[in-house]
Amino acid sequence: xxxxxxxxxxxxxxxxxxxxxxxxxxxxxxxxxxxxxxxxxxxxxxxxxxxxxxxxxxxxxxxxxxxxxxxxxxxxxxxxxxxxxxxxxxxxxxxxxxxxxxxxxxxxxxxxxxxxxxxxxxxxxxxxxxxxxxxxxxxxxxxxxxxxxxxxxxxxxxxxxxxxxxxxxxxxxxxxxxxxxxxxxxxxxxxxxxxxxxxxxxxxxxxxxxxxxxxxxxxxxxxxxxxxxxxxxxxxxxxxxxxxxxxxxxxxxxxxxxxxxxxxxxxxxxxxxxxxxxxxxxxxxxxxxxxxxxxxxxxxxxxxxxxxxxxxxxxxxxxxxxxxxxxxxxxxxxxxxxxxxxxxxxxxxxx
Numbered sequence: 001x002x003x004x005x006x007x008x009x010x011x012x013x014x015x016x017x018x019x020x021x022x023x024x025x026x027x028x029x030x031x032x033x034x035x036x037x038x039x040x041x042x043x044x045x046x047x048x049x050x051x052x053x054x055x056x057x058x059x060x061x062x063x064x065x066x067x068x069x070x071x072x073x074x075x076x077x078x079x080x081x082x083x084x085x086x087x088x089x090x091x092x093x094x095x096x097x098x099x100x101x102x103x104x105x106x107x108x109x110x111x112x113x114x115x116x117x118x119x120x121x122x123x124x125x126x127x128x129x130x131x132x133x134x135x136x137x138x139x140x141x142x143x144x145x146x147x148x149x150x151x152x153x154x155x156x157x158x159x160x161x162x163x164x165x166x167x168x169x170x171x172x173x174x175x176x177x178x179x180x181x182x183x184x185x186x187x188x189x190x191x192x193x194x195x196x197x198x199x200x201x202x203x204x205x206x207x208x209x210x211x212x213x214x215x216x217x218x219x220x221x222x223x224x225x226x227x228x229x230x231x232x233x234x235x236x237x238x239x240x241x242x243x244x245x246x247x248x249x250x251x252x253x254x255x256x257x258x259x260x261x262x263x264x265x266x267x268x269x270x271x272x273x274x275x276x277x278x279x280x281x282x283x284x285x286x287x288x289x290x291x292x293x294x295x296x297x298x299x300x301x302x303x304x305x306x307x308x309x310x311x312x313x314x315x316x317x318x319x320x321x322x323x324x325x326x327x328x329x330x331x332x333x334x335x336x337x338x339x340x341x342x343x344x345x346x347x348x349x350x351x
Contacts, residue, residue, distance in 0.1 A: 003333040007052070009064075010101040014324040015298035017265035019097030020052060020064040021079075023107065025332075028069055034078045035217070037068060038087045038122040041080060047342045049082040054343025057332055060084065060247045060350055061261040065094050067102070070120040076108055078120035084261065085246045086224055089123030089145075089217075090172030092268010092300065092320045096140045099128050100324040103137050110135065121145075123172055123220075141321040146308050147171040147272040148315035149280035150212050158205040166202065168210055169280075170310075171272030171318070174223045176206035180230040180242070187230045187242045187295050195295075196260040199226040199244030215311025226260075227270050237293035241274065243267035247350045259349070265322070266294035271302045272318040279304055279316050286316070 008024030026048070031037035041048065051057060052064040063083055070078030079098050081091045088094075102108045103115060110132050117128040123145045131139040151168040158164045167177045180187055183198050203226030213221035226244045233240060243263035263270065271292040278284035290302040301321040308315045334341050 002336055004336065005334045007332040009052075009330045009332065010105060010326060011328040011330060012097040012100055012324045012326050013264070014093040014096040015265035015294060015300060015322050016296040017093040017263055018062050019094050019324065020062065021098050021101040022052070022064065022066045023101065023105065026066060026068070029066075029080070032071060034068070034070065034080055034120045035089070035122040037078075038080045038089075039219075041066075041082070042087050049087070050342040051334075052332070053082060053084055054345055056340070057343060061245070061264060063091070063094055065098050067098065067107070072120045072125060074118050075120040075125060076117045077102065080122060083245060087122070088173045088224075088269070089220055090121050090126075090269055092142075092144070092172070092271065092322070093263070093265045095119070095121070095126065095128070095142055095268065096322050096324045099130055099140045099142070100137045100326065103130055103132060104135065104326060137324070139321060139323050141319055143305070144269070144272050144318050144320060145172060146310050146315040147276035147318050148310050148313040149277045150174070150313065151210055152277060152280050154210065156205050156209045158201055161198070161201060164202055164205075166206055167277040168206065168212060168223060169273035169277040170212075170214065171274070171276060172269030173225050173273075174212050175225045175227050175243070175270055175273040176203055176210070176223045177227045177229060177274060177277055178202050180228040185228060185230070187228065187240050189295060192242075192262050192295065193259070195228055195242050196244050196262055199228050199242065200246065200260045202226050203244065203246070215313065225270060227267070227274065229274065232293050234293050234297050234299065236291055237299055238291045239274070240293040240295075241266060241270065242295045243270040247345075262295055264294065264296055265298060266292040266300040268300060268320045268322065271300050271320060275302050275304055275318055276316055280314070
């Protein structure tokens with residue numbers, strides 16, 4: 001048997017959200033920075049992302065991270081994030097999964113009770129603290145890149161829904177945020193399909209009507225994630241949310257066919273974007289804990305630690321705390337006779 005391109009990976013979940021971490025099989029990717037490496041993968045080597053995230057190796061809600069050496073003088077390591085329709089600059093759940101994998105597999109030296117790391121992401125350098133006990137990562141807290149609101153209380157026209165009030169904010173990706181109860185939606189697993197469909201419609205309309213770009217890196221542009229917010233259902237939580245990740249192209253003429261994959265966690269960068277929007281509205285102060293509940297009832301804790309500026313925008317620096325758990329170790333290979341070396345999607349669940 002001749003097998004090739006073996007990939008060694010650790011599978012985890014952070015508060016319910018899947019996160020695969022590639023720890024072997026890819027020595028490096030061309031580029032001086034993680035952003036350069038991300039762009040190389042996106043434009044010249046996208047087959048790895050497809051192979052890991054599409055069926056039969058992946059599924060619509062899957063995420064993948066590629067650990068790479070960093071040339072940043074302060075970084076302990078770097079990683080590139082791969083999702084179903086994009087390469088995000090930053091992701092909270094994926095960061096928590098990467099940190100957990102690096103420490104629990106011994107790829108970086110662990111210091112108990114607190115391990116401090118600096119990791120280079122495509123969005124920039126982030127500082128991480130991991131609470132470690134008997135070799136187990138009990139919690140990860142990281143200081144994210146600055147978050148900022150671009151649009152607050154803007155009304156957009158959404159076909160089949162009508163006028164919708166939204167906020168648009170950056171928390172590592174650009175998010176459009178709307179209210180779930182206004183559309184008769186509860187953020188519960190039983191209604192996940194409806195939540196995903198409405199979220200996709202709002203996101204598609206917002207992307208068309210509210211173009212955005214990061215002032216420090218115009219290549220980071222466009223709203224790519226939708227968030228629907230609602231009241232919490234878990235005691236001690238501040239708010240509840242569902243983040244919707246696209247899994248295919250949308251057809252305005254057939255909205256009944258739209259689908260997306262909900263973030264199973266409270267969404268780390270989405271929490272940062274939500275906090276930035278609330279701060280811009282005067283509804284969340286600095287150094288105030290924000291307990292963000294996800295659709296499964298799990299919680300990330302966010303906090304705005306200081307104000308700053310990004311271009312002409314007033315911005316805030318957020319932290320996110322959460323936990324991940326290893327679920328398995330895998331080796332992925334390609335058989336030269338396999339008809340699907342880069343995987344496939346089907347319209348029954350992929351949209």
